[in-house]
Amino acid sequence: MIDVNTKLTRRTLIRSMSAAGGMIIGFQVPGALAAVIAPKPWTTPTDGVEINAWLAIDADGTVTIRVPHTEQGQGGLTSVAMLIAEELDVPWDSIQTVFADMNRHVNYGEEYIVTTTHGSQLVRLQHPHLMQAGASARERLKEAAARAWGLDRAQITARQGVLSAGSRSAPYAEFAAQAGQITLAEEPAIKKNPDEWWLLGNSTPRIEVPLKVNGSAQYAIDTQVEGMVYAAVKSCPVPWGRLVSFDFDQVRDRPGVIAAVELEAVPGKTAFSDLQNGVAVVADTWYRAKTALDLMPIEWDFGSDAEVSSATQADTAHRLWEETGDVSNEVGGDTLGMIADSDRVITSEFHRPYETHARMEPINATVSITDERVDVWSPTQNQATPVMLVADQLGRDPRDVYVNTVFLGGAFGGNGGGNTAVTRQAAEIARQVGRPVKVIWSREEDITNDKQRPPVHTRLSAALGDNGLPNAFFSRAVWFTQNAAERIGPATADVAINTMPYQVPNRRHERHNVAAHIPTATHRGPGANQNGFIIEQFADELALAGDWDPLEWRIEMTKGLEPWQRVxxxxxxVAGFTTDLPRGQGMGVAVVEDHAAYCAACATVSVSRRGELRVEKVVLVHNSGYIVNPSGAIDQLEGSVCYELSHALYGGLNIQQGRVVNTNFDSYNLMRMPQAPEVEVHFALSQDGWWGGCGEPGGPPTPPAVANAIYFATGKRVRSTPIMRHDLSWS
Amino acid sequence: MAFKLTINGTDHEVDVEPETPLLWVLRDTVGLTGTKFGCGIAQCGACTVHLDGQPVRSCSTAAASAVGREITTIEGLSPDSSHPLQRAWVEHTVPQCGYCQSGQIMSAAALLSRNPNPSDSEIDAAMAGNLCRCGTYSRIRAAIHRAAEIAES
Structure with a gap:
């Protein structure tokens, strides 16, 4: 349990007033559309009297909740406000949200604990802190009233923004100033039981939605700063290649062109957020900068990585399938020996290619530098990151760096650590040209230089026992990740395969983690997506080989595992799953754990004789332990079905000559409205003390459920993606 | 080259190369940032605006070609977010990240103006050019039906 209130000192209060750099996105909920305050430097929130870092109360009773997470469509603003309001006990329509000040957070005690919107962490990890902030503020308000009224705190009731005792009552606002000065001997406990909730668990419209229907929601790419210029950048298309030369003289006289800036990778520094070798053209509009950049002769030294392709990686994988890898998990006895000795062995091989995040908002950042302060607008999933990043790039004191939090036009894991390189670019270019700069990556640059979802090639074998169930299970995976980085390697590679729920008595999981030059990063449902597709199709193969119904097989193989059994x-x-359908129609099931949530899917497909696939419907059953905002969770689960089917059906980066070849939406295809299936979401919540995520787990079980359905419709098993590239015709 | 554009009923004098995509004139020159850049090649629909009521991809429309025509952006769809589509979008909490939604709404508005009560397949056909990475398609479809109802009542 954290104690948010030990920091409630007068010093904190004063500091927050003077150091505030956060941006008010101010709106009232529900009701009239709110005014939008454009994100610009030197905006100081005037949001009432601070009770603690998380919230302030205005004289008119408005409660301002400071949200330390960005909003990328995951519903974070609403969930954070709900979790605090639940314990604070204030009317929902008295709340407004603002983005919290990350300068204060980074430099003065990290009061907000978790600032990322990444890894389904917001509700999963942050909920006790948020509820504590609300409960601790409520008890301080009660204590302040008790002292004023000469009563004990236990005699005071705090409900819906009103403090009362007997015939006396007062709005919270009346005691806000005093409450901020109170230290309690012991912090109050937070509600553990959903039966006590009055707000949590009730579907609540996401509060920023009205801003997103009239163009007023501000994204990083919309930033406008006085005196700002624009930069278009091109990094080496073969990552980590070298810039040999560029000829700025050829374009310097074009209209509006201001400068060219070389960007250099620092040797030995190849982390997520660092610069690649590249060049930027700066102009008075982005279109002029981009046009000049496209016309400017640039010579690259691609190096030996230019020989890498999707095919050479697959060859490497096939070779490594024959070599022992790192053992990541081993259970029972001699798994390999048992498989070698068995006469009922099933072997299968799967491939998933690189995928790219392709958020609809192309990667961009704006940086404004003055002697006094540096302002940053960056589409990052961790609002705290740019403070240190920009301070590092510019050699400035982090106390001078202010992050102006804005909405994100999608993120999907790519804007966590993954795409802050653009923020370094903006800082560097702004320094060199001496003016505020907005850097925008073209879509081609965005896909070429994204930190991609890593590919995997996996071979599995299992031996069946007399009951038709597997008694030995073996997997050998080959992953390609940047520098074989630990963070993206094992953490991703082992998800949903090492941790598969199927209780096979003898198991051995191996992996090869191959260092590749193509940068990789987390991607919505990291690892669970790749491995889910693999493990859940292999599960069907094992079930059918052992004469089991695929759904009954999963129920049997997870006996005693409560969250799995529940879904x-x-x-x-609810899904009406059957294997007894006419040719050309199929249903398939799958179940995957991701971010401590368990999600089962049942897909219904139809496939014409000529092989035209239609995903008709996907039913999801989700168990994240608890749900804060059911309608918000449904939004996420519905969306993640389309998101992940995009990759499985249409996606796949094509790597040729060391670089991504399909770099825009004419060649990297995503699901469009006519292909979107009907999605039906059910909850089956354990409510057993653990909290899981909601933003990611709907994706992983969907593609294998579809692939399993395709098998029943056509007799064809699709062991690689994109599925649409397979011949699904049948006769 | 200087020329005059009529945007949301207001005349704007702009001085840009005539081939400059309308998108960048709207965003960088005029300062209307509700219209979004997504792909630059008319494949995602995030930049959809109306020219004389017809939906166009402003990233691939030369600004000079819009001279003398009525340009409508998301900011000009209604003065107060009261267009039936905007009301239906809020009612169905359609947007997630929201970045594509200006373009989605402008495509849908053009559809409803020529077909006040479209079927599912007519909606699919009209909206196929608008990508939504968050996957809000079923909400969009439902909200267009709802907007048709609102407009009727």
Missing amino acids: LLKLKE
């Missing part, structure tokens, strides 16, 4: 039994109840 599978519910799926059985």
Whole structure:
């Protein structure tokens, strides 16, 4: 349990007033559309009397909740406000949200604990802190009232923004100033039981939605700063290649062109957020900068990585399948020996290619530098990151760096650590040209130089016992990740395969983690997506080889595992799964754990004789332990079905000559409205003390459920993606 | 080259190369940032605006070609977010990240103006050029039906 209130000192209060750099996105909920305050430097929130870092109360009773997470469409603003309001006990329509000040957070005690919107962490990890902030503020308000009224705190009731005792009552606002000065001997406990909730668990419209229907929501790319110029950049298309030369003289006289700036990778520094070798052209509009950049002769030294392609990686994988890898998990006895000795062995091989985040908002950042302060607008999933990043790039004191939090036009894991390189670029270019700069990556640059989702090639074998269930299970995976980085390697590689729920008595999991030059990063449902597709199709292959119904097989193989049983039994109840359908129609099931949530899917497909696939419907049963905002969770689960089917059906980066070849939406295809299936979401919540995520787990089980359905419709098993590249015709 | 554009009923004098895509004139020159850049090659629909009521991809429309025509952006769809589509979008909490939604709404507005009560397949056909990475398609479809109802009532 954290104690948010030990920091409630007068010094904190004063500091927050003077050091504030956060941006008010101010709106009232529900009701009239709110005014939008454009993000610009030197905006100081005037949001009432601070009770603690998380919240302030205005004289008119407005409660301002400071949200230390960005909003990328995951509903974070609403969930954070709900979790605090639940314990604070204030009317929902008295709340407004603002983005919290990250300068204060980074430099003065990290009061907000978790500032990322990444890894489904917001509700999963932050909820106790948020609820504590609300409860601690509520008890301080009660204590302040008790002292004023000469009563004990236990005699005071705090409900819906009103403090009362007997015939006396006062709005919270009346005691806000005093409450901010109170130290309690012991912080109050937070509600643990959903039966006590009055707000949590009730579907609540996401509060920023009205801003997103009239063009007023501000994204980083919309930033406008006085005196700002624009930069278009081109980094080496073969990552980590070298810039040999560029000829700025050829374009310097074009209209509006101001400068060219060389960007240099620092040797030995190849982390997420660092610069690649490249060049920027700066002009008075982005279109002029981009046009000049495209016309400017640039010579690159691609180096030996230019020989890498999707095919050479697959060759490497096939070779490594024959070599022992790192053992990541081993259970029971001699798994390999048992498989070698068995006469009922199933072997299968799967491939997933690189995928790219392709958020609709192309990567961009704006930096404004003065002697006094540096302002940053960056589409990052961790608002605290740019403070240190920009301070590092510019050699400035982090106390001078202010992050102006804005909405993100999608992120999907790519804007966590993954795409802050553009923020370094903006800082560097702004320094060199001496003016505020907005850097925008073209879509081609965005896809070429994204930190991609890593590919995997996996071979599995299993031996069946007399009951038709597997008694030995072996997997050998080959992953390609940047520098074989630990963070993206094992953490991703082992998800949903090492941790598969199927209780096979003898198991051995191996992986090769191959260092590749193509940068990689987390990607919505990291690892669970790749491995889910693999493990859940192999599960069907094992079930059918052992003469089991695929859904009954999963129920049998997860016996005693409560969260899994809960979603599978519910799926059985609601989805109408059957293997008894005419040719050309199929249903398939899958279940994957991701970010401590368990999600089962049942997909229904139809496939014409000529092989035209239609995903008709996907039923999801989700168990994240608890749900804060059911309608928000449904939004996320519905969306993640389309998101992940985009990759499985249409996606796949094509790597040729060391670089991504399909760099825009004419060649990197995503799901469009006519292909979107009907999605039905059910909850089966354990409510057993653990909290899981909601933003990612809907994706991983969907593609394998579809692939399993395709098998029943056509007799064809699709062991690689994109599925649409397979011949699915049948006769 | 200087020329005059009529945007949301207001005349703007702009001085840009005539081939400059309308998108960048709207965003960088005029300062209307509700219209979004997504792909630059008319493949995602995030930049959709109306020219004389017809939906166009402003990233691939030369600004000079819009001279003398009525340009409508998301900011000009209604003065107060009261267009039936905007109301339906809020009612169905359609947007997630929201970045594509200006373009989605402008495509849908053009559809409803020529077909006040479209079927699912007519909606699919009209909206196929608008990508939504968050996957809000079923909400968009439902909200267009709802907007048709609102407009009727």
